[in-house]
Amino acid sequence: MNNKLLKPLGLGLLTALSVASQSAVAEGDAVSIINDKCVACHAKESDTSWSRISHMRKTPEGWLGTIGRMQVMHGLEISSEERATVMKYLADTQGLAPSETEGYRYALEQRMNTHEEFESGLFTEMCARCHSGARVKLQHRPESEWMHLANFHIGQYPTIEYHALARDRDWWPIVKEQMVPMLGKQQPLESTAWSEWLKAGDEAVVGSWSVAGHMPAKGDLHAVMTVTEKEGDDMYAVALEGAFADGTPLTGEGSAIVYTGYEWRASIKVGDETMRQVFAVQDGTMTGRMYSADDDSRGMDITAAVESGKARVLAVQPAYIKAGTETELTIVGANLSGEPSLGKGVAVVKVLKSSDNLIKVLAKAGKAEGVNTVAVGTTSGAELAVYSSVAAVKVVPEFAVARVGGNGGSTAPVEARFDAEAWAAGKDGKAGTDDDFRIGFMPASWTAKAFDEQAAADEDLKYAGTLSDNGVFSPAGAGPNPDRKMSTNNAGHLTVVGTVTDGDSSVEAEAELIVTVQRWNTPPIP
């Protein structure tokens, strides 16, 4: 095989979204780089328009994937700085409006355990069987460009019409006659959302941000993120200072860039680990995911609010209190002022600590169950569950994929991380009915077992990896294992059991875990 075709197009490339080395970016620079590097193939149509390039809109990751493909497949020679300049220009001038990314940001955030569902079975079978459907949904083109994309698929991947779910149908006529017109209609180049977004001003990001979040199998976190201007177009220096609920610090420094006026991409060194941030900035808030550059499964859900903006309550940690008990709760927010209130039946016994972005209280819950709204002064936000007993547990995610890695190979292992989500039975006292309410993620004990008879016979539990006490599955090393039947690798099919102890009783739930081989092809959008 030609090794040229096998260069990973992924995690390495994603670094390019947020590296500190990005230089000053100006539209003029980008245009001259495009005129210098791209016009050999892309005809110049006007001063700022080129064939193909100027007739589509996509996310920063989408543009990165395209330029990366031009480098790997078509011999484009471009420096990292030049690529960053072009990417910034294209994402800014031909990006997606925030509303156009809604519902598909999981792909940008590298949430690899997302189970996609689309209304159109045809779309699922024709597009989402090879890559995420989100990769398609995050592009806008006129029909003629969708047609080019379809032709590219068959030219670049000639086996495409021989795959399962392709060889059972007249694949190419369906692409041309059904898929292309459908995509051209549903995701056209021009949209009101985009033209309105272009008229709106960029989101402001400089300042201090109060951050709340949760990391599966680790717990809640809060932090303060300070953003200052840096040389370069929409470039920022970032300092993060905070901690997880268990006291582990979450502190680091890095740099960020904002694409398309709202797409925040940062790279922050936390201890030895480089963490990426993929956030959408909107009206003084940031939401998204922060994850490890080495293992995208190690990530946390983040919401943040700028401290100079509106008052906001972001979270209460933990988000539950047992009826009739006293416990410490932390309210995370921004610009908080006034008295904290935990809703009906939950008294604030004492305010232990109070600042603009953090209020720590000793709370006491009465006997009444339910979901309360947390407020500080006149600002309300997070929900606090008051429960008397845990009636049911769900393991989140219910279906996860971990991947073997390391062991001398080029690809690192990918963990799976589990949380136990507790639920209360509600008024009717029965679990599994409409009036159940979510209590929240609770500490649990964890065990794994073979998923089925086949997994037991193949000793998957022995070979596939180990599950820690806190719900982190670490897969075993990559490569054929001579000790296994047929020298197979350390793949496995397991059931993960999470058990929540509530007083004298315990409630358990299961999740399915597939431990499989490495992802060799890791484009910026899965």
Next chain:
Amino acid sequence: MKMTNKALLPLLAVSAVAGLTGCKEDAKPEAAEATKVTLEQGHEYMVVSNRPSQMHVIDLESEALIKSCDVPGDFGPGTLQIAPDHVTAYMLTDHYEKIYAVNLDSCDVVFSADMSQAPDERAKTLYSMALSPDGKELYTIQTPTKLYADHYEAMEPRLAVYDTASGKDAKPVRTFEVPRQISVMQVADDGTLYMAGADIYKMDVTSGKVDVAIPSRNWERPLYAPPDVLNVWPIQTPQNEFTILYSTAKFTDETYDMNTATWLWGYFNVDLETGETETRDFAEFTEIYFTGMRSPADPNIMFGVLNHLAKYDIKEQKLVKSADLEHSYYTVAMNHAGSKVYLGGTFNDVAVYDAETLEKTNDIPLPGGDISPSTAQVFIR
């Protein structure tokens, strides 16, 4: 040549890594110096290809590798067809874009052809390669993409006919339009070209007229789902048949309830001597096989392989025996007597099984890397 499992396993590990990463093997086959060995009349051989880019000839009587010939180009897929003269073997390689023919006596490259016919096209052949009964013509299906400066255009596939006497850099002598999605092909004794695609087509290679020989996607079998056919291994059987496995679901009634459907294996068959065709279920679907072959000794016996070597009684639709394998094998081949089953594909060895007992009797390691999706061919000189 038999290796112990202990010796074999590290070899497998190395070849698996090579297969996954696409690394080229540095080691040249030791047997390459034996390129001058000529094949003996009446003797039974196997030709098989692997990485980095070789054809190997195995003497099936001694079950020993007797020679290795280098083939130009980047290996892949390595699909082989032995010519009717049993002197020349054709290999599809170089990223599915080139066919080379090698004289197995001299190891000389005697024929080559680019699937692309113009500087602005890139044509791939998806395992579609067959030879006329007299060996004078080579048939391939080329699926071209037209390469414009800033976009591609998917073109319709064509059947390209080559004169095998054209030597190197041959050009097609005739071309015909053919349906999309065709993979493997075989030629009948009367010269009719059979092609496995949406249906099993037959083509008059002079006029280019295409008819359906066996309906597959378009079959009309009441209470059956359309079959699934994955066939990229052009097996040449000792009994001169074109056999294609299918899997399907048979429903109990017209509610077409998947929950009560029976999942079945079956085969399409063209008798290349008579042109007689057959569509027949032979087993319940319990696992995947990549290839299957009826025994030349007993046409009622079907062998299937991927993660097991399985043996079925076709009439009884019953599994007779199943053997565990040391690793996956993609392709099955048999000797003309029908007494031995050879498993190839995947890694860099050919495993030999007794057709009666399914006991493993030998393992023939190949120098170099993975056989990958290549298909071994058995022939008598």
